[in-house]
Amino acid sequence: MVTATHVFGSFAVPDTAEARAFYAGTLGLEVGPVAGMEEQGLIEIDLGEGRSVLVYPKPDHVPAVFxxxxxxxxxxxxxxxxxxxxxxxxxxxxxxxxxxxxxxxxxxxxxxxxxxxxxxxxxxxxxxx
Structure with missing residues (x-):
């Protein structure tokens, strides 16, 4: 059995700056850079209660079908x-x-x-x- 120290979800977008504008500006969610990963463009959406979802840049992004x-x-x-x-x-x-x-x-x-x-x-x- 795997003993995880932390679990989180993630998904890709081609442009994390535009994603941040949508998820924060349009949806009103708390969105910020991942500490120490600002240059890579990683952001996280705060889900509350100490949970978040990672959003990462992927230039050849294909939308999720779910x-x-x-x-x-x-x-x-x-x-x-x-x-x-x-x-x-x-x-x-x-x-x-x-x-x-x-x-x-x-x-x-x-x-x-x-x-x-x-x-x-x-x-x-x-x-x-």
Missing amino acids: TVLNLVVDDVEAAVDELADAGVPTLRYEGFDQDARGIARGDGGPAVAWFADPFGNVCSVLQEA
């Missing part, structure tokens, strides 16, 4: 409206019954809407059931 970041919100409708006001559209997926605003409501599961960052990585806002 959700890389989920933002739990109290009101998914308000979050979708805020995203729309910021010019961030929701994504649509076959097999999900999404309303006119792109919100899917599962049987007893969370209400969720997906959107992409400027690089095509999929994120979501979700309201827990």
Whole structure:
């Protein structure tokens, strides 16, 4: 068994300065450079409670085909409206019954809407059931 001293997630973008502007400016998340790695362009998104996700530059970036970041919100409708006001559209997926605003409501599961960052990585806002 692996004995980890710390665990974190990460994903790539082609431009971490633009990613920082989106995740901090558009989404309102706490984003900063990784101490000692500023020259390499690594940033981290603060998830709270001492947790973060690493975002690293990858010039030949290909967007993830899965959700890389989920933002739990109290009101998914308000979050979708805020995203729309910021010019961030929701994504649509076959097999999900999404309303006119792109919100899917599962049987007893969370209400969720997906959107992409400027690089095509999929994120979501979700309201827990």
